[in-house]
Amino acid sequence: MMEKPSDCPKEESGAHRLAALLRNNAPESADGERDQVEWQRLLRSVREEDARDLRRPRVVRWWMLAPLVACVTLAALGVFRVLRAPAPLRFAQDGNAPAGNYLVAEAERPSHVDFSDGSRLVLHPSGRLRVSNIETDGATLLIERGQVDVAIRHQPSCRWQFDFGPYAVRVTGTRFAATWNPEAGDLRVDLFEGAVAVRGPGISTPVTLRGGQQFRANKAGSYTVRKQPPAAPVLPVGAPTASEAAALAAKGRHSASVAGLERATSRSTRDPPLCDWAGLVSRGKFAATIAQARDLGVETALAECPPHSLFVLADAARYQGAFDLSERVLLAIRTRSPDDMGKAAFFLGRLAEARGNLALALGWYAQAMESSLESHFVEEAKTGRTRVLGRLRTRQARPSPMVP
């Protein structure tokens, strides 16, 4: 094999001279007799090795155990996770473990359902519900019929949902009562504390309810949000006495009011003060909203208030039954804000549909489908158009008693 010469020939030659000094240190003379003796000694050692079977000692290569160790570690971690994973919520009906997920209240007395996280609900007489899904941090309950009083313990990651026919009420921690009549398609939700989001037919974006508000919807797809009548007693989380329920209900209303006031205050830094009606509407004060707008001057408001405030005013007018004012506001939005033309057209369609003017509603829905930049308004407009066409075909075009 040809090897490259050293980079430094002088060093190389010096090393060779030193090596020669070692190599030439009195070379050993050949000694055949000693060589034979040494060979015999080696042979004896080899035979002893063979006799002790030490010729090929077992070598344990510890690194070969690494995959096994890794597998065992992973398996142990998996078992640890499974053992440490939180268990799904458990529930009991009237203090007893239920036979299944379908719960029925007797005709004479209500049924109490307690969940392991402290959440509770009361199923009123003849009510029926199904626990369709239960997880570690919440559950999905399908209310088939009847009234329920619900108190959900608030936790950062809790996920509760109550389905009433086509409507879904999403909860993160609250107390409310709900009544569902599947034959009439009527849903009523009275919220005492916290907040819920309601979705369903005729609801373009989830309707967020605050404490003290009442949500009502009917089969025609109309819904209202208004201030609820005086609060009925409702059970608090983990403490089912009526007195505590009343106290907590009052506290809930108070905190909701404070929260609404704080929101109104924070908004006032962005909008003109007299146009900020979101706080009032969230508290169900629709009449006060309209009164403030009239005090300001409707023409002035329509000319100067930002579009999002005008939408709030239009909503308040619709909830209050002031359809003319609502229509006027929406038309003003279409004139002032081209970006909001589609959204305003959709609400004008809903308004016309609620007033029984189905031909006009069809026109507005068509405009909303053409001009809306927001996809969910397009979808809602398509739904509304299909609904109106159905009503026209069945000649049942009558104005809804409910405000859309």
Add this chain to the structure above:
Amino acid sequence: MDPGRKRHLVALPVPLPAEMTDADLVLAVVKGDKVALRAVWDRHCAPVRATLRSCLGHDDTIDDLAQEVFLSFYRSAGRLRDPSALRPYLLGTAVKLASAEIRARTRRNRLYRLFHWSAVAGRIAQSPDVDDRDALRSLREVLARVPDRERHAFLLRYVEDLTPMEVAQALGIPKGTAKRAISEGRRRVLLRAQNVPALVHYLRSSQERP
């Protein structure tokens, strides 16, 4: 098979162990062939002893260490990566055993540090030149201060005249690592030798000598 053809078959002569290659000898030793082991002994005993003498000088333990080298080979013949590299393997084993012996003696004679070198190095051959004896003793002192791997690489490369590839096989390290060890060993030995009066003479070429 045609019986007529069978008569034409001629048995090939079995090579004598002395004529076998190192690789064949290793394979035979793996099967327990003592004749092959004897052939290995005959072929490599002298180089192994020479390597041990280079490291230890003329020492009473040379024969014992040579026994240990061949016994170690007999135990681990089946695990040789390259059976044809038998010579590097045996010389590498000899160098390592010599280093281990020096370390053991150093530990044993720690209390007798004044006599350390004579105990480790064994007897110096009775060279006719006193300067040569001084130089040899000084060179062993220099080598004793070089780290094991570099010292082994230096001895195998320059004293036993192995190629860097064979040095790598002898020490069980990659070729690049062996080259670096040779270079570093040479640098360290020469650096220290330059400060030893008895060795300076050997570092000069014949033209440089006065």
